[in-house]
Amino acid sequence: GENVEQHPSTLSVQEGDSAVIKCTYSDSASNYFPWYKQELGKRPQLIIDIRSNVGEKKDQRIAVTLNKTAKHFSLHITETQPEDSAVYFCAASTGQAGTALIFGKGTTLSVSS
């Protein structure tokens, strides 16, 4: 089955800096790669996703890149703000009916002002 590795487990940056979180996956059939942000006591919230027919996707300060050959994808947050502090999870799925998301172990991002 799918296995998703996520690095780093913790990341501390100064406000205004960029943050990058990287994930690798094992199943070459995976073609859907979402990123979730989870604040303390809340459910995971989708912040951006990418499908295998796209190499990069941006949404304001957030971008995701995908390298299908190398089986890795990354989350980039620019101009970080204290409210970006949270746990971020990457995930992968084949997108087929009946296929669940498999999550990485998460990255705790701390943005200090």
Next chain:
Amino acid sequence: SAVISQKPSRDICQRGTSLTIQCQVDSQVTMMFWYRQQPGQSLTLIATANQGSEATYESGFVIDKFPISRPNLTFSTLTVSNMSPEDSSIYLCSVRGGVVYGYTFGSGTRLTVV
């Protein structure tokens, strides 16, 4: 995207007892997924529930401990049986939103076993 109502939101239970968690979706979905999130950890898939058939469990999870029901295309329950403190976690249900691929999560059930 689908909206999921999950309840209870939290509970404190005595060891040896069972708790049933419910998820109601506002649209018909083929599959529902149940996850466990232990304190400070990631989401781990427990099982996939399809209407009209037995759920498919991931390695490390068994039906006797986590029985699942899926009576129709909008509802599912997960029971945590014979609970021990190690079962203290957040339990979440999730559905996949059709061809858009997006997955939606319930608000979670925070379970504490004492």
